[in-house]
Amino acid sequence: MRLILDGRKTLSSVNERYGQVVDFLYHEAELLDSCRHREWLELLTDDITYQAPVRITTAHSLSDSALSDMDHFDEDGYSLQKRVERLETEHAWAEDPPSRTRRFVTNIRCWLGDSPEELLTRCNLLLFRSRGDIGPADLLSAQRTDLLRDEGGSLRLARREILLDESVLRTQNLAVFL
Amino acid sequence: MMNLQRVIEDVQKGMIPAKLYSDPEIFAIERRRVFGHAWLFLAHESEIRDPGDYVVRRIVDDSFIVCRDEDGEVRVLFNMCLHRGMQVCRSEIGNTSHFRCPYHAWTYSNSGDLVGVPFHRDAYGGEEGLKKQGVGLLPAPRVATYAGLIFASLDANAPELSDYLGDFRFYLDFYLRHSEEGPEFRGPQRFRVNANWKIGAENFAGDTYHTPHTHASVADIDLFSATKARKRKEGALFFAGAGGGTTYKLPTANFRENLLHIGYPDGMINRMESIWSPEHHTMIGQAGFMPSAATLLPNLSFVHNWPIVNSEGLTTPFISVRLWQPVSATETEVLSWFVVDQNAPEWYKTSSYKAYIMCFGTSGMFEQDDVENWTSITAVSKGLMADRLNLNSRMGLKRDGSPVNEPIDWPAPGRAYQGFGEYNQRDLLGLWCDLMSKDDIEIPRISTLD
Numbered sequence: 001m002r003l004i005l006d007g008r009k010t011l012s013s014v015n016e017r018y019g020q021v022v023d024f025l026y027h028e029a030e031l032l033d034s035c036r037h038r039e040w041l042e043l044l045t046d047d048i049t050y051q052a053p054v055r056i057t058t059a060h061s062l063s064d065s066a067l068s069d070m071d072h073f074d075e076d077g078y079s080l081q082k083r084v085e086r087l088e089t090e091h092a093w094a095e096d097p098p099s100r101t102r103r104f105v106t107n108i109r110c111w112l113g114d115s116p117e118e119l120l121t122r123c124n125l126l127l128f129r130s131r132g133d134i135g136p137a138d139l140l141s142a143q144r145t146d147l148l149r150d151e152g153g154s155l156r157l158a159r160r161e162i163l164l165d166e167s168v169l170r171t172q173n174l175a176v177f178l
Numbered sequence: 179m180m181n182l183q184r185v186i187e188d189v190q191k192g193m194i195p196a197k198l199y200s201d202p203e204i205f206a207i208e209r210r211r212v213f214g215h216a217w218l219f220l221a222h223e224s225e226i227r228d229p230g231d232y233v234v235r236r237i238v239d240d241s242f243i244v245c246r247d248e249d250g251e252v253r254v255l256f257n258m259c260l261h262r263g264m265q266v267c268r269s270e271i272g273n274t275s276h277f278r279c280p281y282h283a284w285t286y287s288n289s290g291d292l293v294g295v296p297f298h299r300d301a302y303g304g305e306e307g308l309k310k311q312g313v314g315l316l317p318a319p320r321v322a323t324y325a326g327l328i329f330a331s332l333d334a335n336a337p338e339l340s341d342y343l344g345d346f347r348f349y350l351d352f353y354l355r356h357s358e359e360g361p362e363f364r365g366p367q368r369f370r371v372n373a374n375w376k377i378g379a380e381n382f383a384g385d386t387y388h389t390p391h392t393h394a395s396v397a398d399i400d401l402f403s404a405t406k407a408r409k410r411k412e413g414a415l416f417f418a419g420a421g422g423g424t425t426y427k428l429p430t431a432n433f434r435e436n437l438l439h440i441g442y443p444d445g446m447i448n449r450m451e452s453i454w455s456p457e458h459h460t461m462i463g464q465a466g467f468m469p470s471a472a473t474l475l476p477n478l479s480f481v482h483n484w485p486i487v488n489s490e491g492l493t494t495p496f497i498s499v500r501l502w503q504p505v506s507a508t509e510t511e512v513l514s515w516f517v518v519d520q521n522a523p524e525w526y527k528t529s530s531y532k533a534y535i536m537c538f539g540t541s542g543m544f545e546q547d548d549v550e551n552w553t554s555i556t557a558v559s560k561g562l563m564a565d566r567l568n569l570n571s572r573m574g575l576k577r578d579g580s581p582v583n584e585p586i587d588w589p590a591p592g593r594a595y596q597g598f599g600e601y602n603q604r605d606l607l608g609l610w611c612d613l614m615s616k617d618d619i620e621i622p623r624i625s626t627l628d
Binding site: 067078091172 | 268269270271272274364365366367368369370371372391392393394395396398399401487488489511516531532535536539540541542543545547549550551553557
């Protein structure tokens with residue numbers, strides 16, 4: 001399933017709900033940049049799906065440039081919970097010592113969802129990741145398309161589709177969330 | 179100046195010069211002698227099912243189009259136009275009847291034949307000038323398949339693939355032959371790591387000793403508890419033909435019970451039972467050993483684990499095939515496929531895929547921590563102090579060379595030891611030494627004028 005944006009009503013950047021989406025995305029980025037993963041989990045709905053298909057280089061067009069049956073992430077609440085639990089152990093070497101990360105979230109656009117509680121948003125993400133003191137830092141560039149749902153007055157992430165811009169990732173693992 | 183003979187002698191003693199993992203001189207020799215002679219994995223037949231299907235894969239620096247031609251034959255074609263050397267195919271996957279060079283439009287059929295040269299008569303004088311007949315993209319010198327795995331060798335005099343694989347074929351059957359129709363390969367995920375290619379190959383060949391500590395976190399979170407040291411130590415380490423691997427000891431002496439225990443459904447077990455040999459039955463049943471990670475010389479690895487995939491505690495196994503494709507002495511492109519039997523039920527495919535994504539590949543919770551080790555080893559092996567150090571890879575051998583434990587009675591091909599030991603890493607690097615000791619031979623250039 002892919003989130004469809006065509007034909008939806010766009011929310012202008014001066015709309016109050018657009019502002020709520022921006023607040024949500026900036027808050028989320030700050031939580032992840034500061035490794036507050038447990039608080040990040042609380043931003044997710046119970047039926048969260050979180051997916052990052054593998055990109056490929058194909059002839060002619062970008063429309064078929066992601067594999068339909070292979071992902072870097074294909075997560076639900078259980079697996080995201082496990083990933084966070086793992087980071088909280090004393091043995092998650094891939095992020096111990098932790099990377100210094102900075103998420104730059106830009107080009108935010110919003111659309112009305114299928115129900116009054118739901119909003120769709122698309123943004124660009126640039127993730128800077130520096131580990132240790134030897135190698136050069138990594139940059140990961142992606143487009144994110146999110147389904148946000150209002151639950152009891154606060155927005156939560158119900159679905160995230162991450163379209164990475166590399167076919168061959170240059171970061172040594174995805175031990176960080178996008 | 180590097181003394182290769184000295185390096186090989188040390189490696190054969192199980193004392194590994196640290197610079198094996200970063201020295202550009204050693205890598206330059208590996209390119210010619212290991213990757214210029216061995217049988218190398220490129221793709222699985224399920225990735226190119228229909229005529230015209232292709233994928234583009236590399237052998238170190240050489241790009242190859244791996245395709246199925248109109249007659250259904252698998253071709254491995256060097257991706258370089260005979261005219262000016264442009265890559266004729268620049269997408270990595272697709273379906274086409276022809277490859278047309280973007281530079282001057284020389285055109286090749288998907289069997290590699292040169293079928294189109296613009297102004298062939300006017301500019302070249304037709305066939306009398308430039309022969310098209312019988313000319314085409316250079317094929318890999320040798321191509322052969324086993325269990326759907328497509329291998330190529332750049333050495334025209336390489337042994338037959340079946341002789342090269344030897345008894346490792348038994349273990350390929352374990353990973354890949356779960357029904358007559360065989361598996362589907364999905365992916366690969368591709369990522370570059372700043373690590374020497376041999377570190378992953380050695381690790382998968384036999385390093386059960388790292389599992390309890392490097393992968394402690396996956397046991398901490400109850401994702402896969404078999405990684406604990408007490409359990410891992412009971413496993414056997416097998417080496418047969420051109421590769422070796424690791425196993426876990428399972429609780430019963432019954433073939434079906436053990437496969438059910440790790441999450442295979444009855445229907446799949448029925449097919450495995452009928453397609454596998456009596457030795458497979460005994461290894462998994464009576465002896466109770468279940469293969470996990472393995473490596474085939476030089477750089478193809480396999481992994482089979484069975485984590486818990488949901489909050490209800492469902493255990494499901496997965497299989498991944500992975501290639502450690504060298505980029506340089508200090509950089510490797512990892513290609514990681516998810517592999518599942520075509521006849522598996524849909525729920526199983528979904529669950530097994532979930533298990534794979536959680537454990538291996540770019541975001542895998544096992545793989546993440548492995549790579550952290552491998553990049554660090556590679557980085558620290560570059561210096562002058564590292565130049566002086568031979569790393570100790572002698573686990574399982576006393577100082578006088580006698581074994582700590584004798585090989586066990588093993589019901590399957592090859593030899594096996596139980597408990598921790600670096601027997602397999604030494605055997606794998608021993609085969610690497612054999613290749614590294616080959617003389618360089620002069621290979622004549624191929625000319626389309628002849």
